Amino acid sequence: MTRLRRKTYRRSVMVRVEASAFQLLKVNDVELTVEGQIPSGRRHQALLLVRSPAGKQLLARCLRTSDEHDIGWAQVAASSVYHELNALRAVDRPELPRVYEEWSGPARLSNEARSVDVLVVVRDFIEGQSVDERLRNLHTPNLDQVRLVVPWLESVLRALIALHAKNVGHFDLRAANVIHPDEQGKPVVVIDLNSSQVLSVNEASRHTILQVDQRLAPEAWYRARADRAGRIDLAKLSVEEPLAWLDWYQFGLLTREMTSAATNLDATHRRYLDEVADYLTSYPGCMEIKAKEIRRLLERAKPEFLHPYGVPELVRNARNIDVEVFPDGQVFTKVGVLGEIVKHPAFTRLFEVKQLTLLRYVFVGAEHSRAMHMMHCASLTADLLKHLFSEPRFLRTFDSKDIRFAIVAALLHDINHFPFLHTFQESAKSIFTNRALFDEVMESDFSHFTGEQHIPLRELLIGAAIDPEALWRVIFGERYQLRQYGPIEQFVNSMIDSGVDVDKLSYLYLDALCTGVPVGQAIDYSRLMRSAIMVPDLLNMESLAFDIGALPAVESVIHARLANFRAIYWHQRNRALMAMFLHVADNIDYTRLDETTLRREVLVSSEADVVRRMNELYEEHTGRRSPMAMFIPLRGAGLFEQLYQVPVTDDREEGFVFRRLSAMSRAERSDRSGEAELRRALADELMSRYPRLGEVDIAEILIDIPARPMDGQLVAFLRDGRGEPKEIDKISSTAEAAVKDFQKLAKSIRVFVSPRVASTIGIRGGEPELRWIGGLLYEILSGLPNGSNGRLS
Numbered sequence: 029m030t031r032l033r034r035k036t037y038r039r040s041v042m043v044r045v046e047a048s049a050f051q052l053l054k055v056n057d058v059e060l061t062v063e064g065q066i067p068s069g070r071r072h073q074a075l076l077l078v079r080s081p082a083g084k085q086l087l088a089r090c091l092r093t094s095d096e097h098d099i100g101w102a103q104v105a106a107s108s109v110y111h112e113l114n115a116l117r118a119v120d121r122p123e124l125p126r127v128y129e130e131w132s133g134p135a136r137l138s139n140e141a142r143s144v145d146v147l148v149v150v151r152d153f154i155e156g157q158s159v160d161e162r163l164r165n166l167h168t169p170n171l172d173q174v175r176l177v178v179p180w181l182e183s184v185l186r187a188l189i190a191l192h193a194k195n196v197g198h199f200d201l202r203a204a205n206v207i208h209p210d211e212q213g214k215p216v217v218v219i220d221l222n223s224s225q226v227l228s229v230n231e232a233s234r235h236t237i238l239q240v241d242q243r244l245a246p247e248a249w250y251r252a253r254a255d256r257a258g259r260i261d262l263a264k265l266s267v268e269e270p271l272a273w274l275d276w277y278q279f280g281l282l283t284r285e286m287t288s289a290a291t292n293l294d295a296t297h298r299r300y301l302d303e304v305a306d307y308l309t310s311y312p313g314c315m316e317i318k319a320k321e322i323r324r325l326l327e328r329a330k331p332e333f334l335h336p337y338g339v340p341e342l343v344r345n346a347r348n349i350d351v352e353v354f355p356d357g358q359v360f361t362k363v364g365v366l367g368e369i370v371k372h373p374a375f376t377r378l379f380e381v382k383q384l385t386l387l388r389y390v391f392v393g394a395e396h397s398r399a400m401h402m403m404h405c406a407s408l409t410a411d412l413l414k415h416l417f418s419e420p421r422f423l424r425t426f427d428s429k430d431i432r433f434a435i436v437a438a439l440l441h442d443i444n445h446f447p448f449l450h451t452f453q454e455s456a457k458s459i460f461t462n463r464a465l466f467d468e469v470m471e472s473d474f475s476h477f478t479g480e481q482h483i484p485l486r487e488l489l490i491g492a493a494i495d496p497e498a499l500w501r502v503i504f505g506e507r508y509q510l511r512q513y514g515p516i517e518q519f520v521n522s523m524i525d526s527g528v529d530v531d532k533l534s535y536l537y538l539d540a541l542c543t544g545v546p547v548g549q550a551i552d553y554s555r556l557m558r559s560a561i562m563v564p565d566l567l568n569m570e571s572l573a574f575d576i577g578a579l580p581a582v583e584s585v586i587h588a589r590l591a592n593f594r595a596i597y598w599h600q601r602n603r604a605l606m607a608m609f610l611h612v613a614d615n616i617d618y619t620r621l622d623e624t625t626l627r628r629e630v631l632v633s634s635e636a637d638v639v640r641r642m643n644e645l646y647e648e649h650t651g652r653r654s655p656m657a658m659f660i661p662l663r664g665a666g667l668f669e670q671l672y673q674v675p676v677t678d679d680r681e682e683g684f685v686f687r688r689l690s691a692m693s694r695a696e697r698s699d700r701s702g703e704a705e706l707r708r709a710l711a712d713e714l715m716s717r718y719p720r721l722g723e724v725d726i727a728e729i730l731i732d733i734p735a736r737p738m739d740g741q742l743v744a745f746l747r748d749g750r751g752e753p754k755e756i757d758k759i760s761s762t763a764e765a766a767v768k769d770f771q772k773l774a775k776s777i778r779v780f781v782s783p784r785v786a787s788t789i790g791i792r793g794g795e796p797e798l799r800w801i802g803g804l805l806y807e808i809l810s811g812l813p814n815g816s817n818g819r820l821s
Contacts, residue, residue, distance in 0.1 A: 198278075205219050279322065381399070385635060390602055405439070515570040671786070714781075
């Protein structure tokens with residue numbers, strides 16, 4: 029007979045091969061003699077493809093060793109054999125069957141003289157169980173099966189990576205095709221590559237056909253429009269785009285199969301692996317997935333990953349670590365990049381900036397600094413991140429560098445601050461924009477502050493692999509703009525600036541503690557931390573949220589916020605002080621100043637220095653003495669008194685006055701005719717009603733309208749029983765009332781007068797009848813055209 033053409037594949041591990049011998053096989057009761065070499069010493073599988081006398085190609089599977097002979101036949105399309113052979117030719121991995129030899133050529137039928145064309149492939153035969161059967165049959169109650177599932181998935185991943193490197197896709201990945209070998213110490217093996225195809229489809233392979241089944245990503249057959257036979261042309265999916273994502277989709281299905289089959293899997297690991305499976309099978313995200321990302325996701329499922337990410341900034345009680353301990357027991361750890369930041373002059377200057385500015389003249393205990401709040405905020409963030417570690421969506425998304433980035437973002441969220449920043453930002457003439465201040469802090473060497481040069485904070489952060497521009501986006505950027513920057517920045521932004529965020533949790537507690545307001549100290553931190561989750565918000569961007577069981581804790585934040593605004597931030601003496609400072613700031617000629625120099629100056633100034641400088645600029649521009657001239661030297665001297673408070677009611681006249689004044693506070697035009705008319709009318713009326721006042725200067729009357737956007741809606745999300753995020757005001761009637769009527773419940777618009785006017789008309793004495801002021805304001809505002817007024821100060 030004619031000798032078969034033989035191709036022997038040399039491997040790094042040599043296999044002893046017996047001498048050539050004729051083998052007697054039988055196909056459909058017809059004996060067939062072929063000549064070939066069979067490896068000895070290991071179990072293998074011989075695949076025989078023969079063209080029958082009728083011209084139909086048949087596949088014969090023969091299991092054979094040197095001492096055992098077991099034949100089984102299956103009638104299969106010949107194309108599947110070639111698919112498998114082409115795939116296995118390309119790779120040499122222990123996670124895939126090994127091809128030893130390939131024979132092709134004519135062979136002689138034993139009962140006939142003529143020959144037929146045959147293809148014989150000798151490869152490994154993997155004896156064992158499929159991974160799902162193996163997991164179901166395990167009876168080891170003390171074994172956490174994640175220690176099996178994750179390594180097995182990693183083996184499958186290595187097999188797919190090897191195939192993809194050779195431009196081959198498996199396309200039939202399922203638990204039944206992943207075999208756990210009986211031989212000890214061997215990795216699981218991916219078999220059955222009958223459906224394998226090339227990944228990069230081009231014009232030369234436009235007729236690469238794939239049979240549709242329930243495991244193929246629905247988007248694939250939908251986009252490629254399967255024919256009536258249930259087949260799709262892969263070239264229709266995309267000519268330019270590799271089709272590896274079809275394997276990653278099935279890898280997600282495999283993950284779900286194995287998780288379901290595991291009978292002894294920790295609940296945390298089960299939730300996480302289910303999250304990974306959902307992520308890999310979600311469209312269109314699955315089309316962007318890379319092997320590197322899947323490897324990272326599997327790493328996080330390992331038991332040894334159940335520690336604080338290996339991030340030293342999360343450590344709380346290690347020895348020889350410098351820490352700051354706060355009154356509520358929070359601990360800030362000065363390690364790693366955190367320790368370098370808090371020693372940098374860009375940060376140390378904030379120890380001299382009071383969190384509540386001059387409110388210590390109202391509340392004697394309000395001496396805590398902006399730096400204290402920022403470190404406390406970073407400490408809360410670290411605790412929150414550790415609790416989020418058990419949240420599958422978070423665990424899938426964040427790694428150690430992202431954890432460090434989040435803590436640094438919380439630590440630096442107020443890095444652009446200086447005394448009275450928020451008050452300056454209410455000013456119509458403010459030149460202190462967040463962007464300009466942030467850039468100055470990041471770029472400066474602060475030699476003008478310490479007398480020696482320091483590495484710029486930007487360089488320090490870059491050296492720690494933290495992007496300063498990413499910090500800018502999550503701290504000061506608009507949330508909708510983060511859509512293009514991915515889930516990490518979206519979630520960190522919501523941690524720092526949302527309805528219930530670490531910034532609020534910190535300042536509400538510290539401000540209440542240091543001023544003696546009890547309600548603000550009643551936030552249920554523990555419940556909030558335990559219930560924190562990561563969900564997509566209404567814009568489909570990753571956001572901090574809480575389980576529905578934390579509803580009372582979220583409501584406690586709303587109550588604390590309302591209490592603090594009423595008792596602290598909009599306290600009448602605090603707002604009198606702000607109105608005085610705004611009046612000074614609005615009456616300065618900034619055009620004569622170099623903005624860059626002024627920013628550098630105020631960033632390293634104390635409160636007394638800023639007030640002194642503003643008083644000088646005010647007196648230069650107006651020729652009058654500043655109303656704050658004696659405030660700091662005499663500890664609060666010269667503070668204006670409240671003359672009238674505009675009620676927030678539904679009354680037609682009073683409600684109109686409140687709404688119109690609120691609108692004036694948001695005006696951006698420089699026309700101040702409305703403001704001047706209001707204050708002049710009030711001054712004239714006071715002089716008319718109280719002749720003993722004499723001449724009343726317009727600067728002795730101030731109208732305060734809180735304009736900084738601290739009174740926006742409190743948008744917080746809770747996950748309901750169906751797993752869907754809901755806004756707090758859609759669940760809680762208490763929250764709904766607080767969100768809807770926040771201004772009515774807390775905000776006040778007030779008219780302040782100088783101490784001279786207040787003492788003359790006897791405000792502190794008999795509380796004179798002042799209802800006429802509301803009528804006068806209504807009369808004047810009714811006669812003013814809408815939008816014609818500048819800021820009232």
